[in-house]
Amino acid sequence: MQKEIKLKLKEIEKERDIEILFAVESGSRVWGFASENSDWDIRFVYKKPLQEYIKIGKGKDTIELMDKDLDFSGWDIHKALGLLGKCNPSLVDWLSSNIIYKNGKIRKNMLAYLKNHFSPRANGYHFLNMAKKNYDKYIQKRKQVSRKKYLYVMRSIIALDYIKRNLTVAPIVFSNLVKQAKISKGIKQEIKTLLDEKKRNSEDVIGPRIPILDKYIENSIEKFEKWLMTAPVQKTDAKLLNKMLQNELL
Numbered sequence: 726m727q728k729e730i731k732l733k734l735k736e737i738e739k740e741r742d743i744e745i746l747f748a749v750e751s752g753s754r755v756w757g758f759a760s761e762n763s764d765w766d767i768r769f770v771y772k773k774p775l776q777e778y779i780k781i782g783k784g785k786d787t788i789e790l791m792d793k794d795l796d797f798s799g800w801d802i803h804k805a806l807g808l809l810g811k812c813n814p815s816l817v818d819w820l821s822s823n824i825i826y827k828n829g830k831i832r833k834n835m836l837a838y839l840k841n842h843f844s845p846r847a848n849g850y851h852f853l854n855m856a857k858k859n860y861d862k863y864i865q866k867r868k869q870v871s872r873k874k875y876l877y878v879m880r881s882i883i884a885l886d887y888i889k890r891n892l893t894v895a896p897i898v899f900s901n902l903v904k905q906a907k908i909s910k911g912i913k914q915e916i917k918t919l920l921d922e923k924k925r926n927s928e929d930v931i932g933p934r935i936p937i938l939d940k941y942i943e944n945s946i947e948k949f950e951k952w953l954m955t956a957p958v959q960k961t962d963a964k965l966l967n968k969m970l971q972n973e974l975l
Contacts, residue, residue, distance in 0.1 A: 750824035810961035814851035856881035
């Protein structure tokens, strides 16, 4: 599949008249709980020819397309660096990915920026909102629950716990995150069971509610809501981001 994805990325470059600066896998395959029929989520950052940046009017700064089970989504370098300054959680995931289809100097520079300008509050609020949204909508009021949604919520909660304790980017691979988490053996066992079910079955496998996880999720949401009010905030270094943009374009 790697070969097919790389060939498709070259097609996109030619058809869209862009240069892809880096491309990675995102989502469940990187987190470590993809099932056999999971899509491939390819994410990339690109740049257009220089003249596109020095004309009146803002051009399109995203690319999205599907090719069978390949889901491609890309951001223009100007957009990506602006979001890096806000510690955008999706971009943090892209930069942390361990499945890389194309690497580049800009990715290394962005990772270095993230290391020195990570904002626990900005990134933490993303995980909190993801946990609350998925728990409220897909778990709390149901008797039968999607195993995938439980994993999404648990990943968000445990990532929040890691960020609170370490004030840095949470590990991208879910199993590594769980190993370092301050949680009971019972919760770890339930997570292992969920992962096994998810990997063995299709994307929409469902099962009964898990009380030990529900209690942990609800207590954690309340705890992290309080912590995030005073969590550290890192200021954007606009001068450095502008320099990165100018170096790439010029």
